[in-house]
Amino acid sequence: MNWIILLSADLPTATLNVNPSWSPVFTGESVTLTCEITDHGGWRYQWYKGSSQITRFTSKKHTFTISSAADQDQYWCRGERDNRPRSSQNSNKVTLTVRDLPKPSLTVDPDSTVFTGESVTLKCVITGYDGWRYQWYKKNYWGRWAAVSQSGFYTVNSNTLTIRGDDVINGDQYQCRGKRSNRPTSSQNSNSVTLTVKDLPRASLTVDPDSTVFTGESVTLKCEITGYDGWRYQWYKGSSLITTSTDKKHTFTISSAADQDQYWCRGERDNRPRSSQNSNKVTLTVRETPKPELTSPLKGAALIGNPVTLYCNLKQSVGWRFDWFKHTQTPESETTTDTHSSYTIRPVSVSDGGQYWCRAGRGDPVYYTNYSDALWVNVTALSPPVTLIVSPSRSQHFTTDSLSLICEEQSNSTGWRVRRYSHSERNVSDCSSGWGSVTGSTCNISSHYTSHTGVYWCESESGGSSSAVNITVHNGPVILESSVHPVTEGDPLTLHCLYRDPKSSDLTADFYKDGLLLQNQTTGEMIIPTVSKSDEGLYHCTIPEKGKSPQSWISVRASPNIPPVVLALGLSLTLFLIIMLCVFCCYKKKKKGNQKDGSVSSVQNQNPGAIPLQAGNDHIYDDVGAKENNNTEDTEANASEITYAQVKFSKKKLKGKDKEATEPSDVTYSLIQMKTLTPCSEDEAIPGPSDANPGPSDVVYSQIQIKPKKPKVKDVKAEPSDVTYAEIDLKDKKNLKENENKLQKDADAGPSDVTYAEIDLKDKKKPKKKPPVPPKGKGCAASNTVYSELKQNLQRPLIFSTDLKLKQKQCHE
Numbered sequence: 001m002n003w004i005i006l007l008s009a010d011l012p013t014a015t016l017n018v019n020p021s022w023s024p025v026f027t028g029e030s031v032t033l034t035c036e037i038t039d040h041g042g043w044r045y046q047w048y049k050g051s052s053q054i055t056r057f058t059s060k061k062h063t064f065t066i067s068s069a070a071d072q073d074q075y076w077c078r079g080e081r082d083n084r085p086r087s088s089q090n091s092n093k094v095t096l097t098v099r100d101l102p103k104p105s106l107t108v109d110p111d112s113t114v115f116t117g118e119s120v121t122l123k124c125v126i127t128g129y130d131g132w133r134y135q136w137y138k139k140n141y142w143g144r145w146a147a148v149s150q151s152g153f154y155t156v157n158s159n160t161l162t163i164r165g166d167d168v169i170n171g172d173q174y175q176c177r178g179k180r181s182n183r184p185t186s187s188q189n190s191n192s193v194t195l196t197v198k199d200l201p202r203a204s205l206t207v208d209p210d211s212t213v214f215t216g217e218s219v220t221l222k223c224e225i226t227g228y229d230g231w232r233y234q235w236y237k238g239s240s241l242i243t244t245s246t247d248k249k250h251t252f253t254i255s256s257a258a259d260q261d262q263y264w265c266r267g268e269r270d271n272r273p274r275s276s277q278n279s280n281k282v283t284l285t286v287r288e289t290p291k292p293e294l295t296s297p298l299k300g301a302a303l304i305g306n307p308v309t310l311y312c313n314l315k316q317s318v319g320w321r322f323d324w325f326k327h328t329q330t331p332e333s334e335t336t337t338d339t340h341s342s343y344t345i346r347p348v349s350v351s352d353g354g355q356y357w358c359r360a361g362r363g364d365p366v367y368y369t370n371y372s373d374a375l376w377v378n379v380t381a382l383s384p385p386v387t388l389i390v391s392p393s394r395s396q397h398f399t400t401d402s403l404s405l406i407c408e409e410q411s412n413s414t415g416w417r418v419r420r421y422s423h424s425e426r427n428v429s430d431c432s433s434g435w436g437s438v439t440g441s442t443c444n445i446s447s448h449y450t451s452h453t454g455v456y457w458c459e460s461e462s463g464g465s466s467s468a469v470n471i472t473v474h475n476g477p478v479i480l481e482s483s484v485h486p487v488t489e490g491d492p493l494t495l496h497c498l499y500r501d502p503k504s505s506d507l508t509a510d511f512y513k514d515g516l517l518l519q520n521q522t523t524g525e526m527i528i529p530t531v532s533k534s535d536e537g538l539y540h541c542t543i544p545e546k547g548k549s550p551q552s553w554i555s556v557r558a559s560p561n562i563p564p565v566v567l568a569l570g571l572s573l574t575l576f577l578i579i580m581l582c583v584f585c586c587y588k589k590k591k592k593g594n595q596k597d598g599s600v601s602s603v604q605n606q607n608p609g610a611i612p613l614q615a616g617n618d619h620i621y622d623d624v625g626a627k628e629n630n631n632t633e634d635t636e637a638n639a640s641e642i643t644y645a646q647v648k649f650s651k652k653k654l655k656g657k658d659k660e661a662t663e664p665s666d667v668t669y670s671l672i673q674m675k676t677l678t679p680c681s682e683d684e685a686i687p688g689p690s691d692a693n694p695g696p697s698d699v700v701y702s703q704i705q706i707k708p709k710k711p712k713v714k715d716v717k718a719e720p721s722d723v724t725y726a727e728i729d730l731k732d733k734k735n736l737k738e739n740e741n742k743l744q745k746d747a748d749a750g751p752s753d754v755t756y757a758e759i760d761l762k763d764k765k766k767p768k769k770k771p772p773v774p775p776k777g778k779g780c781a782a783s784n785t786v787y788s789e790l791k792q793n794l795q796r797p798l799i800f801s802t803d804l805k806l807k808q809k810q811c812h813e
Helices: 564-590 654-662 735-749
Strands: 014-019 029-039 044-050 052-057 061-065 073-080 094-096 105-110 118-123 133-137 145-148 154-157 160-163 173-179 203-208 218-225 234-235 240-245 249-253 262-268 293-295 299-302 308-313 321-326 334-338 341-343 355-363 376-379 386-391 396-398 403-409 416-422 429-430 437-439 442-445 455-461 469-476 478-481 493-499 511-512 516-521 524-527 536-545 553-555 601-602 644-647 667-676 699-705 721-730 753-760 783-791 800-808
Touching: 014 073, 014 094, 029 044, 029 073, 052 061, 061 355, 105 173, 118 173, 133 154, 203 262, 218 234, 218 262, 218 455, 240 249, 293 355, 308 321, 308 355, 308 376, 386 455, 386 469, 396 478, 403 416, 416 442, 469 478, 469 553, 478 536, 493 511, 493 536, 511 524
Parallel strands: 299 376, 396 469, 601 644, 667 721, 667 800
Antiparallel strands: 014 029, 029 061, 044 052, 044 073, 073 094, 105 118, 118 160, 133 145, 133 173, 154 160, 203 218, 218 249, 234 240, 234 262, 293 308, 308 341, 321 334, 321 355, 355 376, 386 403, 403 442, 416 429, 416 455, 437 442, 455 469, 478 493, 493 524, 511 516, 511 536, 536 553, 601 753, 699 721, 753 783, 783 800
16 A cells, blocks of 8 residues: 655745834835745735735835825735745734924014015924924925025025015015934925015105295194004105104294205104105295285276175185285274185175285294285276176076177277186186187177186276176086176066076076075076065075076165155246246236347356266256346346356365265256346445345245257257256345455455356347436446356265356446
């Protein structure tokens, strides 16, 4: 029997070795596993981590790099082959202990926001090991880490990197890592640091006053730095440091033009940020003390009741307050202070006339300019020789409107030009300067601009001017149509609220006076039936959902009042004319055969500087009837049907305050005393003016309305005249000789309050019979001479009282 002997043997043994053999292993280090199987060949090696096969190789070595702590585990291997034995035993297990590489800590100093210009220090710290060499990296434009080494911008000192302020840029990223000779030979990369850079606090410099400054004026510089405190302020002029202070304000006085320069400031402090940025630079322009120019559109001329505006023109007009001065009788001047550079007096009265000055001041303490030159404001009640006609006749206009300004004079409109003071341009210019076209004395404005708003008037080459009118050009949708000239008391006033679109009509409008609502009208029209002085003021209107008009000043002037005494005088004159007509008719019937021509006498003041009280060469004719002479012998010789007196009133030179009263008037009052002459001897005296004491019964007040007529005397031509009032007193005459001497003395004495007029009475028809001659040395012979004595009382302004004494003398030639 054959015996079979079975021999058993263990599978080949696999042995696992690891290199490096130390523990722990650091991430990033390479590990090599070697699987050794003795006997047999042709092995394929299987590698296991824990219970999981990780790979299969024909090489008995397996090398891999530890990437993280997750690679820490038990590792083993086994072999397999195609022939017997087909596998090996499992190898021994090797435990790998994994540790992370040391990670550096990167810090920044300062550890907060970095301000522009500050340097930055980075510090890299690796704990647990020594002997490190530090490497620095900065992320470049492409996002890659680039090594940073020692240079002009970087300073490397062991584990610190200092970045100079010029290269500290907001958003830059930095990191570090360590290298050493022993394990671990390197560290991980540090955390990255992103620099946050902020601008230094900005200093803001302001100056008061913030315009041109003047020698002697105080200037205050103010340096504002927000966000931090504890600043010390540094003040610079040009490139030189003036001073340092803890006060943010720096005040100094401009001493001369050498102080003109650029000024700026900056701040410094003990904590971060240690300084501010440089402030903006302020240039101080230094000038000598200015002198304003005082102007008025009409050169100070004004009519009573109209407004007048004075302008204190100062080129450097920032922050000024204006003082207005008027010369008064008291040592102190009247002073008005306003922030506006214009001063309006409305309405003007006589007391507003005089000298005006202005000056400007600003700052605290106040710095004053020089005084302006004086400007005379002349207030008069006379109507100007020319009137400015505005077409369309309103004070407000749209920019789309065209406008015509016409200088209209009663006699001749040539030689007048339209001038303007523009509120925005602050200057006076003629229509021909470009804003209008001139045709004769007419200025046409085809294109309107808001800069055309201002004061307009007519002016001649000789300096005469019209009343000024205010014209406002509005770019908005609504304007107020109001009178461009002052309105007379008692007249109606109509206001319209106009909308720019002409198709819109009867829009509801609200009308305001001095900011207070007056009326709401659905027709867009407001009517004041009878204007009074209380209606004067600033008016404007609004159309709901359309817009608001500018304001316009409406002036109201007083209406001329007729005194009650004038009405009484008119009635008296009418009664007197009726009585004189009756006396004349009776006298004419009685003296049909003996009529004489009336003669004309002109009463003129011989003062060379005289001016007529009545306009033009109007003559005043008066029918004078004489009482019958008691001397029957002279009755026929003295009979005269009509005597015409042509009187011209002339202005007389006066002294003192009386000179102010000599102003023209449309009304003349006259006292006429008619005395019937009686025969007298040479020894008898003619009574002088002081002897005339008319009683109440001898006085008649008359209002004579002169109209064009044909006088009964061919040599006299009547012309239209104003109204003359006459008081006539008829009395007897006593003596002639003495009166003639008195007249001669008064004539030699020069101009006086008495003017004598010689009236020649000539026969209309030569008498058939020669009049009898009185005996020599007895009564006076008939004569053709009548003396008229004219007294002008100039004590009241604008109303002139005249005493006219007509004395008829009889004497031998």
